Amino acid sequence: MTIELTRGPDTPGAYTLRLNPAAAPTNPWTEAQNAILSDAGFAAARDTIGQWPGYAPTPLVALPDLAETAGVASLHYKDEGGRFGLGSFKALGGAYAVARLLQAELGKALGRAVTMEEVTQVAHPDLAAKITVCCATDGNHGRSVAWGAQTFGCACVIFIHATVSEARKTAIESFGAEVRRCNGNYDDSVRAAQDTARREGWFVVSDTSYPGYMEVPKDVMQGYEIMAAEAFDALDKPPTHIFLQTGVGGMAAAVTAQAKRRWGDARPVIVLCDPDLSACFLESFRAGKPAVVEGDLDTLMAGLACGEVSALAWAVLEDHADAVMAVTDAAAVAAMKHLAFPTGGDPAVVAGESAVAGLAGLLALAEDAEARRLLHLGPDARVLLFGTEGDTDPTLYQDLVGAPAATIRKGAA
Numbered sequence: 274m275t276i277e278l279t280r281g282p283d284t285p286g287a288y289t290l291r292l293n294p295a296a297a298p299t300n301p302w303t304e305a306q307n308a309i310l311s312d313a314g315f316a317a318a319r320d321t322i323g324q325w326p327g328y329a330p331t332p333l334v335a336l337p338d339l340a341e342t343a344g345v346a347s348l349h350y351k352d353e354g355g356r357f358g359l360g361s362f363k364a365l366g367g368a369y370a371v372a373r374l375l376q377a378e379l380g381k382a383l384g385r386a387v388t389m390e391e392v393t394q395v396a397h398p399d400l401a402a403k404i405t406v407c408c409a410t411d412g413n414h415g416r417s418v419a420w421g422a423q424t425f426g427c428a429c430v431i432f433i434h435a436t437v438s439e440a441r442k443t444a445i446e447s448f449g450a451e452v453r454r455c456n457g458n459y460d461d462s463v464r465a466a467q468d469t470a471r472r473e474g475w476f477v478v479s480d481t482s483y484p485g486y487m488e489v490p491k492d493v494m495q496g497y498e499i500m501a502a503e504a505f506d507a508l509d510k511p512p513t514h515i516f517l518q519t520g521v522g523g524m525a526a527a528v529t530a531q532a533k534r535r536w537g538d539a540r541p542v543i544v545l546c547d548p549d550l551s552a553c554f555l556e557s558f559r560a561g562k563p564a565v566v567e568g569d570l571d572t573l574m575a576g577l578a579c580g581e582v583s584a585l586a587w588a589v590l591e592d593h594a595d596a597v598m599a600v601t602d603a604a605a606v607a608a609m610k611h612l613a614f615p616t617g618g619d620p621a622v623v624a625g626e627s628a629v630a631g632l633a634g635l636l637a638l639a640e641d642a643e644a645r646r647l648l649h650l651g652p653d654a655r656v657l658l659f660g661t662e663g664d665t666d667p668t669l670y671q672d673l674v675g676a677p678a679a680t681i682r683k684g685a686a
Contacts, residue, residue, distance in 0.1 A: 277559075278644055280637070288637045289549070289599040290644050293558050293591070298538045300592045302530075309585050310530040314495045315502070321389050322369055322499055327357050330503040338617030343639050345654040349512070350612070350632070351504045354623055354663025359420055361576075361625075361662035362500050362524065363413040363480070368421030369496035370478045370489050371406055375425055378404055378476070392425055401426035405475040408432070409455075409462035411575045412441035412665055413627075414480045414493075419450035421478075430475065434462040436571060436578075440666045458570045460580050481521040482585040490523065490585055497527035504657060505535060512657035514542045514650060516631035519554050519597075520577040522586030524661060529593050541657070542595050542648055546634040548572035549599040553582050554590070558597050563587050573602040573673075576627030576662065596648060602626075604633035606673050611636070612660075613674050613681045623678045625662040625670060632658050 274294060281287040322328060332352045340348035353362040372392050380387040382400050395401060405428040408418050415431040422429035429450040433442060434457055442452050455462045463481060470477045482490040505511070515532065517525040525545055532540045545554050550572040556564040566580040608629035612622040624632075635656060638644050645651065664670035664678040671677045 276647060280641065286604060286637050287549070287601050288604070288634065289552075289555060290596060290647070291555055291558050292596045292647060293594055295561075295591055296543075296593055296595045298540055302533050303592075306530070306589055306592070309491055309588060310494055310498065310527060312534060314491070315498045315531070318369055318492075318495045319499055319502070321372065321393075322365060322496060325357070325393065330507070331356055331500070333504050333507040334620060334622055336615070336619045338615060338619045339611060340656070342616075343635050343656070344645070344652060345650065345656050346652060347655045349504070349508065349657050350622060351500065351657070351659045352622055352663075353500065353628070353659070353661050354625075357420070359413075359416055360665040361413040361416070362497060362659070363417040364420065365496040365499050366480060366493035366523070367408070367414050367417030367478060368424065370492040371418055371421030371427070372425055373492045374406065374476055374478060374489060375401060375404060375427060395426040398426050402428065404428065405430060405473070406478045407466050407470050407475045408478045408480070409434070409459065409466040410445070411437055411459055411578055412444070413576055413662055415445045415450070415452075416448065418478050419445050419448035423449045430469075432462045432466040432469070434459050436569070437575065438666050438669060440668055444665070458568070458580065459578055480523045481579070481581070481583040484584065487585060490583060494523045494527045494585065497524050498531045500659065501528040501531035504659070505531065508657070510655060511536060511539070512541045513654045514544065514648070514656045516544045516546055516635050516656065516658055518546050518574070518577055518627065518630035518661065521579045521581070521583040522554060522590055523583050524659070525594070526583070526586035526589040528659060530589055533593050540593070542650075543593060544634060544648065545590065545594050545597040546630040547597060547599045548574045548577050548605070548630060549601050551578045551580055552599040553580055554597045555599045557582050557587065574605055574627045574630060576625075577630060598634040598637070600630055600633040600637060604637060605629050608632040608636060609674055613676065621681050621684050622660065623663050623670070623681050624660045625665050626673060628660040628662045
């Protein structure tokens with residue numbers, strides 16, 4: 274049975290909610306899914322990243338007053354704004370995938386197994402310097418790949434699309450990468466990176482996957498699971514619901530995988546949240562298979578402006594994501610302001626525009642009895658959100674919220 278609700282067209286709180294009839298808590302975690310994301314892969318990522326200088330779990334912030342506004346028992350927000358000084362959770366994925374790629378390529382050059390310690394200590398600088406990694410990005414993933422390349426000693430070229438801000442371009446360049454701007458949207462820049470890498474003999478380190486390119490994105494997603502595990506470990510009780518912003522879906526799939534492997538049939542309800550101007554998961558659930566959203570995808574939530582789902586993410590989420598919402602840019606800005614200027618005793622939180630689609634989705638449901646019933650989102654619900662970035666474009670953040678991030682953080686201190 275197909276269930277889809279559309280509320281308030283052309284209003285800030287407008288949204289579409291569609292249930293995924295293929296998903297169920299009792300769906301098994303399959304061998305194919307375990308080949309993408311596994312306990313063994315997670316342990317390797319955690320052991321590696323946990324030894325990097327500056328590693329520390331990011332804060333899990335309790336927001337009881339906002340929970341009351343949303344009509345739920347508790348609300349926790351995993352604030353990734355301070356991750357490795359890069360401003361987003363992406364530091365866990367791109368840089369880890371660079372390290373794994375270098376480990377493999379250095380091993381080929383040396384004719385022996387290379388340890389991760391050799392990679393992280395740049396034990397073979399001349400060989401590493403001959404390797405070039407590249408990727409397409411709307412900002413945060415490219416920053417992570419560039420940081421990983423700089424940290425581990427290889428060269429890096431990053432491709433950005435037409436609407437990526439100059440501030441994000443400059444931030445990537447600060448880590449020593451060459452940045453090339455392409456015409457078109459994010460998906461066009463993905464193709465440009467792949468085509469150039471093929472000609473030049475470079476290595477693509479992408480956070481999306483597509484036919485013929487599957488292995489590296491698994492490492493990216495496996496790194497993201499660390500964020501999920503940190504949050505789950507910090508909670509006294511498991512969440513009943515997790516609202517996750519999408520983009521290509523790698524982060525959402527990683528969190529969902531960690532939840533499913535940890536809790537099995539007792540996993541939380543998983544709700545995906547797309548920007549309505551790039552709602553590739555909504556369209557894919559409508560089609561029952563990966564579907565492409567065409568056009569410029571010009572959402573304010575630039576980090577989620579993706580028209581094509583990751584094949585690997587789809588392989589996880591088609592079975593284990595219970596619903597998808599499409600939310601507006603206006604709702605995202607309102608969510609940013611809710612976090613920056615809280616009512617009651619909640620702490621202030623700096624959240625970038627691509628960090629809040631999950632919160633926007635939750636708040637849109639506050640007064641919608643039918644939607645809440647469909648999602649079993651009652652007053653006893655315990656909701657978890659992942660704030661995947663801070664003010665990665667400080668000027669844009671100030672323009673949207675009305676105050677600089679430094680002022681918000683000072684008020685929270």
